[in-house]
Amino acid sequence: MACFDRRQLLAGGALLAGVAPLRRARAQDGYPSKPIRLLLGFAPGGVADIVARLVAPRLSELLGQPVLVDNRPGAGGIVATEAAVRAAPDGHTLLWTTSSTATGVALYKRLPYDAMSDLAFASTVSFFDHVLAVAPGFEPRDLRQTIAYGRANPGRLNIGSISVGNAQHLGAELLRAMLGIEATVITYRGTPDLLNAVVAGDVQIASEILPPVLPQIQAARLRALAMATKERFPLLPDAPTAEESGLPGYVVRSWNGISAPAATPPAVVERVSQAVGAVMANADLRARLRDLGVSPGASSPAEFRGFFGAETRHWAQVIDEARIERQ
Incomplete structure (x- = not known):
């Protein structure tokens, strides 16, 4: 992620100075000429x-079109x-590309497109850490104790997620495989149903991205058993990482980005990438996103393409190791 941080710093320094060049370039080549x-x-x-609707109006200001x-x-x-x-x-026409775009490539045997060939990757936008959330009274206090509980109570531990095939679901399956215990992964239609199931005791652990769970943890309605991250999240300094809790290597992250149809002129893709970099360097926007549990992170087109390829390979390996049937 160091390359993203450097790009943000450069974009931040050029945010005000860079608006005029972006608009001059638009005047020269006519892009964009319509919404x-x-x-x-x-x-x-x-x-x-939510993130897309925070970013879109700022992109409009830089690109000169809605x-x-x-x-x-x-x-x-x-x-x-x-x-x-x-x-x-x-x-x-641009695509709000997500981690589900990459997991879909890994999970589905046939898709109506080839993402690597049919998309021109402009820039990543933001990243979402994953959290393992439990009810406040869940007796195991960390993952070490959870493993012991699962071994002493085979088949009684349920891990909940949403939407088969996305990063939350695959993260739950990866957790089940890495814990090495008999457990069941149950999927729900949406986050509210999942979190209600945790409170009701239908599932013991929720595998979910942090933003929709963060308010519940801050209000003590749920407890963060562990963050699926390398480092602790600043807004939850008391929530340990999975490695600190006895499960090294358990890191799961979702993300958003922007791409375009593959034959889009490289100059246009670069223009979009530069605009995203400038937008994501805005201090007010970055602070607002972090309050939501979102980490800003722009990239170059080449960095995004390389990252997307690495993501598809990573999730393909997870699917193989967790013995998830491809659909």
């Missing part, structure tokens, strides 16, 4: 939608991705 549609594969109200979030929910983002790859490659 830009940002296709998003999930319904309004989720964390991906950036309109167009929600296309369905099939874990496949509907939106297919619409994006079939759109005119002129930069006026």
